[in-house]
Amino acid sequence: MGVIQVRDVPEETERTLKARAERxxxxxAAYVRDLLNEEASVPTLDEVMTKIAADEPVPYDPDFVRETMREGRR
Structure with a gap:
């Protein structure tokens, strides 16, 4: 496990986080760790766009799309 130390946190922020953790x-530490894990689990917009750009393009066939839409409406 790594260690992260955060300095210069405003007192009001610290009080708020401590109160939320207590509730x-x-x-x-556990509360902030959970917040960091949650934040890290969601990809950023840049990460999503990079993945999309790296994906193989999907061939577009208008007739296939129309047929698929018709079948889905039945």
């Missing part, structure tokens, strides 16, 4: 029955 969830967690330590401040």
């Amino acid at each position: 969830e029955g967690k330590s401040l």
Whole structure:
């Protein structure tokens, strides 16, 4: 496991996070760790766009699209 140290956190922010952690029955470290894990689990827009750009293009056949849409409406 890595270690992250954050300096210069405003006192109001620290109080808010401590209160939220307490309400969830967690330590401040556990609460902030959960926030960081949640943030890291969601790709950024740039990451999504990079993945899309790297994907193989999908061939576009208007007749296939129309037929698929017709079948889906039945």
